[in-house]
Amino acid sequence: MKLPKIDLEELTKFKEKNFKERLEFIEFYTDWLKKKNKL
Amino acid sequence: MNFKIFQDKIVIDRVANELDDFVIRFCDILNKIRINYVIVSGYVSILFGRSRLSEDVDLLLEKINFDDFRKLWNSLSGGYECIQIKAPEIAYQDYLMENTAIRFCRKGQVIPNFEIKFPKDEIDLWTIEHRQLVLFNKNILYISPIELQIPFKLFLGSEKDIEDAKHLYSLLRKYLNIELLNKFINAFNMNEGFDRYLK
Numbered sequence: 001m002k003l004p005k006i007d008l009e010e011l012t013k014f015k016e017k018n019f020k021e022r023l024e025f026i027e028f029y030t031d032w033l034k035k036k037n038k039l
Numbered sequence: 040m041n042f043k044i045f046q047d048k049i050v051i052d053r054v055a056n057e058l059d060d061f062v063i064r065f066c067d068i069l070n071k072i073r074i075n076y077v078i079v080s081g082y083v084s085i086l087f088g089r090s091r092l093s094e095d096v097d098l099l100l101e102k103i104n105f106d107d108f109r110k111l112w113n114s115l116s117g118g119y120e121c122i123q124i125k126a127p128e129i130a131y132q133d134y135l136m137e138n139t140a141i142r143f144c145r146k147g148q149v150i151p152n153f154e155i156k157f158p159k160d161e162i163d164l165w166t167i168e169h170r171q172l173v174l175f176n177k178n179i180l181y182i183s184p185i186e187l188q189i190p191f192k193l194f195l196g197s198e199k200d201i202e203d204a205k206h207l208y209s210l211l212r213k214y215l216n217i218e219l220l221n222k223f224i225n226a227f228n229m230n231e232g233f234d235r236y237l238k
Binding site for chain 1: 095122123138159162194216
């Protein structure tokens with residue numbers, strides 16, 4: 001089975017981007033909880 | 040949990056929890072409108088019985104055109120909503136086509152949600168191409184090959200990711216294509232991590 005090309009430098013950038021997106025989501029979610037008065 | 044690994048499918052039977060029901064119902068819509076997808080990352084371990092919670096389920100969607108995306112959007116709109124945006128044109132053009140995830144949740148719930156992306160590189164395309172069919176309590180799901188998931192989780196490298204990799208390897212090692220697993224471990228440069236955490 002042929003393996004896909006794996007660019008570790010690009011994957012590291014992706015990992016950081018993904019982490020940033022998750023932090024943004026947590027901010028969105030905590031704002032949502034506050035608005036819903038669940039905290 | 041009972042599971043059996045066959046050449047062409049994996050059969051899992053266990054009591055489904057709330058997250059499982061969320062995944063099954065969402066994927067049922069994708070299956071019905073015949074859009075190729077693959078579940079990757081944390082939920083793969085959870086599906087195989089790992090005991091942990093997850094706020095989101097990562098899903099790669101084949102790169103579809105906007106008309107097909109609108110069909111998907113409309114099919115989901117009965118019970119789900121996109122968290123970030125309300126216009127499918129923006130979700131498609133400004134998010135998916137720019138390699139940014141969109142999140143779908145049950146209406147008014149936010150968590151759990153599906154984090155959906157288009158394939159961004161050869162690995163993602165390979166994952167969709169080689170996705171594995173799972174019959175989970177007779178429901179159809181498609182997941183990433185485990186031989187890729189284990190080294191990829193090691194590469195991500197958080198405690199949670201390493202534990203996910205450990206769970207998959209410990210549970211499934213005798214069923215894995217070891218040659219393929221080793222190739223991915225080498226490609227991700229994870230030999231040391233594999234020896235340290237999984238052996």
